Amino acid sequence: MTAYWQKISIGHVKPPLDFLVCKILILSICSLIISIFTLSLARSQDNNQWYKSIFDQSNTDIDKYPTLFPKKPVQFRDLRNSSVPLRSEEMLYRIDKAILYYRKLIAKGGWQIKRGLKLLRQGDDDPAIPSIRKRLVLSRDIPPEDASFYKHSFHFDEQLEMGVKHFQKRHGLRISGKLDRSTRRQIVVTPEERLRQLIINRKRISNHLEDGKINRYILVNTASFQLEAIDQFEVQQYHRVVVGKTDRQTPEINAIIIGLNFFPFWRVPDSVANIDLIPRLLREPDYLDKEHISAVKGHYGGPVLDIKYIDWYNIDTKKIKFRQAPGPWNALGLVRINMPNKEIIYLHDTPMKNLFKQRLRAFSAGCVRVENVLDLVSWIARYEPLLSELGAVNQLISQANMDRIRLKRPEDFDVILTRPLRVFLTYITAWVNDDNSVAFRQDIYGRDGSDNKPYSDIDVEIPFIPNVLSP
Numbered sequence: 001m002t003a004y005w006q007k008i009s010i011g012h013v014k015p016p017l018d019f020l021v022c023k024i025l026i027l028s029i030c031s032l033i034i035s036i037f038t039l040s041l042a043r044s045q046d047n048n049q050w051y052k053s054i055f056d057q058s059n060t061d062i063d064k065y066p067t068l069f070p071k072k073p074v075q076f077r078d079l080r081n082s083s084v085p086l087r088s089e090e091m092l093y094r095i096d097k098a099i100l101y102y103r104k105l106i107a108k109g110g111w112q113i114k115r116g117l118k119l120l121r122q123g124d125d126d127p128a129i130p131s132i133r134k135r136l137v138l139s140r141d142i143p144p145e146d147a148s149f150y151k152h153s154f155h156f157d158e159q160l161e162m163g164v165k166h167f168q169k170r171h172g173l174r175i176s177g178k179l180d181r182s183t184r185r186q187i188v189v190t191p192e193e194r195l196r197q198l199i200i201n202r203k204r205i206s207n208h209l210e211d212g213k214i215n216r217y218i219l220v221n222t223a224s225f226q227l228e229a230i231d232q233f234e235v236q237q238y239h240r241v242v243v244g245k246t247d248r249q250t251p252e253i254n255a256i257i258i259g260l261n262f263f264p265f266w267r268v269p270d271s272v273a274n275i276d277l278i279p280r281l282l283r284e285p286d287y288l289d290k291e292h293i294s295a296v297k298g299h300y301g302g303p304v305l306d307i308k309y310i311d312w313y314n315i316d317t318k319k320i321k322f323r324q325a326p327g328p329w330n331a332l333g334l335v336r337i338n339m340p341n342k343e344i345i346y347l348h349d350t351p352m353k354n355l356f357k358q359r360l361r362a363f364s365a366g367c368v369r370v371e372n373v374l375d376l377v378s379w380i381a382r383y384e385p386l387l388s389e390l391g392a393v394n395q396l397i398s399q400a401n402m403d404r405i406r407l408k409r410p411e412d413f414d415v416i417l418t419r420p421l422r423v424f425l426t427y428i429t430a431w432v433n434d435d436n437s438v439a440f441r442q443d444i445y446g447r448d449g450s451d452n453k454p455y456s457d458i459d460v461e462i463p464f465i466p467n468v469l470s471p
């Protein structure tokens with residue numbers, strides 16, 4: 001019998017009819033099961049697709065074709081990990097201790113690192129390595145007891161690599177363990193310059209404390225591209241943020257958050273209209289339609305104009321305004337945090353989530369884009385009658401009807417806070433961590449008066465930035 005089936009399998013014997021029927025039936029059943037499973041999976045993925053398209057905002061070619069564009073894992077440790085706010089007496093005390101240490105260090109000669117260092121990594125030998133090792137010992141990146149035996153060695157060993165990694169972490173750099181270009185720029189900064197940086201930032205924090213004790217507020221530190229939410233004098237949330245470009249800097253602001261605008265219209269500022277939008281329209285006449293932007297008369301709530309009759313070469317943005325409709329294309333994303341101020345700066349969501357994966361995040365026209373913004377909004381609204389329950393904000397978003405919003409945006413999408421809270425947009429380039437290590441950040445806006453320009457030759461992969469308007 002076994003030999004008979006072997007002959008069938010190799011084609012020497014023609015199989016009986018019932019065998020063929022049975023085989024066809026089994027294949028048909030398997031095909032039907034696969035089709036049902038595929039259809040069910042597709043339906044589950046399409047369910048509430050509009051919400052996913054806004055919430056995830058990851059519809060890029062990289063996401064559609066992961067095998068063609070493999071993603072490199074992003075390992076970020078750039079956020080502070082402390083319950084102590086930057087704006088606190090405790091931080092001033094820590095900075096005072098750091099200032100004292102640097103003054104003593106300078107009195108003893110400090111460190112001397114010559115410029116012109118080359119790329120070095122573990123295993124290399126170089127005459128500059130002893131001075132690099134000494135510098136990392138003095139800045140407490142290498143414990144003195146670990147460096148004593150090797151202090152004159154020209155060899156880049158594992159211990160030196162660990163010291164370089166600690167240095168990179170303190171300075172918000174990519175942690176590679178190599179003496180790469182960005183690390184070399186920071187490692188040659190003198191102790192005198194670091195002392196001056198500490199004194200400047202102590203003054204900034206001290207100025208913020210003149211407003212008195214505030215137990216609940218938000219602080220955005222543009223220099224470190226992060227936001228902290230404080231309640232009962234402790235940091236409860238950290239968020240990465242995108243801030244203004246070097247030529248459109250996010251200003252320092254002390255304001256009050258009075259409301260939340262869900263599915264907002266984006267009222268294009270006159271500056272953005274003049275610098276970005278109108279020149280774009282001259283090149284692409286259909287740009288307004290593609291981005292769901294309307295030209296309106298007189299004010300942002302004015303009647304919609306027929307763009308065919310507008311002279312784009314002689315337009316007056318005081319008479320014609322631009323407004324972008326709510327939706328997944330909207331530059332403000334899902335929500336705008338309303339904080340009136342004369343600079344017209346605010347916090348908001350963004351459809352360009354990929355920018356949060358960068359270490360240097362100065363990409364906006366001045367406003368602040370917040371990562372995981374719904375978590376922050378839930379924290380802001382935790383004492384509001386209709387939004388205090390866990391998951392209430394996400395539920396409001398997920399149950400919204402986009403067709404209804406496009407026709408007439410509901411009034412309940414504009415929330416006026418019963419408990420407004422303060423928000424500080426500040427610029428702090430130095431602080432002290434819980435382990436007493438001193439953190440420094442690059443002077444991206446030049447407000448410290450340093451010549452340490454981060455974008456001149458830093459070894460960071462600049463991301464693809466979609467050529468779209470943004471606040």
